[in-house]
Amino acid sequence: MLAALAAVALAGGAAPRSGDGDPPAAAAPRAGDGAPQVSAGAGALQVVIETIVVDRRGTWSAGADEASIFPGTTGVLEKSVTLIGRRGASPARETVRLTTRVAPGRTPEGECALRISITPRPALEGSAGPGPPAGALDRSVSITLKPEERRLVEAYASAVTEGRLALEVRCGAPPGPDAGVTPRLIEIDLALERVADEGRVETLRHDRLNAALGREASRRFTFTVPLDGPGPAPEEGPARYRSDSLEILLFPRLVSAGRLQLEITLRGELVTMSRLGAEARHPIERVETMVLPPGRPHTIEVEARAGDTAAEGWSRALYRVSVTGRF
Numbered sequence: 041m042l043a044a045l046a047a048v049a050l051a052g053g054a055a056p057r058s059g060d061g062d063p064p065a066a067a068a069p070r071a072g073d074g075a076p077q078v079s080a081g082a083g084a085l086q087v088v089i090e091t092i093v094v095d096r097r098g099t100w101s102a103g104a105d106e107a108s109i110f111p112g113t114t115g116v117l118e119k120s121v122t123l124i125g126r127r128g129a130s131p132a133r134e135t136v137r138l139t140t141r142v143a144p145g146r147t148p149e150g151e152c153a154l155r156i157s158i159t160p161r162p163a164l165e166g167s168a169g170p171g172p173p174a175g176a177l178d179r180s181v182s183i184t185l186k187p188e189e190r191r192l193v194e195a196y197a198s199a200v201t202e203g204r205l206a207l208e209v210r211c212g213a214p215p216g217p218d219a220g221v222t223p224r225l226i227e228i229d230l231a232l233e234r235v236a237d238e239g240r241v242e243t244l245r246h247d248r249l250n251a252a253l254g255r256e257a258s259r260r261f262t263f264t265v266p267l268d269g270p271g272p273a274p275e276e277g278p279a280r281y282r283s284d285s286l287e288i289l290l291f292p293r294l295v296s297a298g299r300l301q302l303e304i305t306l307r308g309e310l311v312t313m314s315r316l317g318a319e320a321r322h323p324i325e326r327v328e329t330m331v332l333p334p335g336r337p338h339t340i341e342v343e344a345r346a347g348d349t350a351a352e353g354w355s356r357a358l359y360r361v362s363v364t365g366r367f
Contacts, residue, residue, distance in 0.1 A: 082106040083206070083329050084294060084301050085144045085152055086214045089117055092192070095203035096124040096131055108214045108296045111145045123203030133165040144211065152211035156222055160196040179226045181324075185211045202327045214294050223252035225293045226300065227366040230259065235358040251292050258289045267312070267353035280353045283311045286324075286342075288361060300332045300365040306342045312352040320352055324359075337364040 091103040102121045109115040115270040125131030139159040157180045183191050189210065195203040232245040244263065251257035267280040284319050286308035293301045305327045311318040322344040330338050339362045346352040 042300040061068055077148065083115075084110045084214055084296055085146070086212050087115060087142055087144055087152075087154070088210045089118055089140065089142070091121060091138070091204045092208055093121055093123070093203070094206075095201060098127050108294050109142065110296065110299070110301070111143050114143045116141055121205060123198055123202035123205075124200045125203070127202075132201050134198055135163050135164075136196055136198075136205060137161045137167065138193070139208065140194055142223070146344075146355065147184060152187075153182070154185065154211060155182050155207065156180065156193060156209070156235070158193070158195050158207070162196070162198065162199055162200075164200055183209065185209070187212050189347075198314045200218050213275070223254055224367075225250050226253055226295070228257070228292070228302075229362075229364040229366065230288065230290075231337075231357065231362040232261065232286075232288075232358040233362075234263070235360060237355050237357075241360075249290065251290055251293050255296065256289055256291045258287060260285070261286045262286075263356075265357075280312065280314050282352075283313055284357070284359075285309050286359055290363070294364070295367055298334065300334070300367055301329065302332055302363065302365060303327070304339065304340060304357070304361070304363065306361060310344045310352070312346065320347055322346070330363075332363075332365045333367060334367055337362045339363075 048264075086106060086108050087105040088104055091102040093100050093102050101151055102119065105117055105119070112173075118137070119140070120135060120137045122293045123134045123136060127132070129342050135161070139161075141157040143155040145153045145155075158176045158178065159175075162177075177193075177196065182186050183192060183193070191209050193207045193209055194204070195207050196305065198204070213280055227248045228251055230245070230247040230249060231243070234242045236242065245261060247259060249257050249259070263285060263286075266280040267282055286306065289305040289307075291303040291305075293303060295301075305325070307325040308323075310322040310324065312318075324342045324344045326342045328340055328341075332338055339360055341358055341360045343358045345355065345356050349355040
């Protein structure tokens with residue numbers, strides 16, 4: 041199956057659908073321990089590779105393999121296929137081990153850009169002679185795919201059996217959770233702070249959420265912030281205050297090779313109020329996709345500025361959210 045190299049990829053392969061191709065062997069995923077990768081394009085891509093065989097039996101599939109791979113990292117597919125020669129009553133049989141490395145990325149237009157490196161290692165049954173020199177059959181290609189587009193990439197052509205191997209490649213967004221399957225729960229620690237005009241940091245909340253993988257979880261907070269002292273009648277409260285509302289939406293999309301792809305949205309509104317009924321509204325919103333190792337916090341901030349500092353009694357307000365995934 042298509043598996044991870046360099047801290048990425050969720051492996052999952054389909055069994056061969058026809059022919060007698062040998063079962064694939066997957067390289068084990070290795071989780072990385074670096075700092076969180078944060079980018080608007082950090083979300084994983086679902087890469088599907090189907091191995092197509094042409095030999096004495098005709099044209100057939102040796103199975104489709106797929107993985108969710110984060111851009112900037114590499115997935116590896118190890119697969120073994122036996123080719124049967126086209127000629128003779130006792131045709132030659134050749135076992136080819138294919139190692140395919142896939143490094144995905146996104147173009148500015150949102151298409152899937154793949155760098156594919158293929159290393160075939162053929163061995164002729166019954167032959168004790170040395171195979172081709174290392175690297176002699178290697179090939180690399182770069183392709184760009186639109187969603188659901190398929191591309192055929194030649195992998196190996198045998199001079200002995202006259203058989204051929206090709207890879208049908210497609211790429212897109214990872215699938216959502218399967219209906220009827222109990223989703224995996226992800227623990228997310230959430231810390232909320234507010235930074236005032238003078239730089240003073242105030243810790244507001246610490247929460248722990250259990251969010252289902254592939255499902256959205258949210259928390260909503262409201263705060264009243266006094267902006268100056270009481271008016272002529274102290275019992276009436278401050279002459280001005282700010283009413284802050286903030287909603288935090290968390291969408292844990294997938295876990296791949298020990299890392300969590302988490303989409304977070306911060307949105308809300310800061311409203312300056314006075315006892316005379318005047319209002320000044322300041323909407324806030326930020327959306328980010330991040331890739332997190334377990335137990336490693338990441339911080340996201342959202343900021344608002346007053347339109348008229350003198351009239352509203354404040355100039356800048358910043359909310360800071362720290363998220364830590366435990367999975």
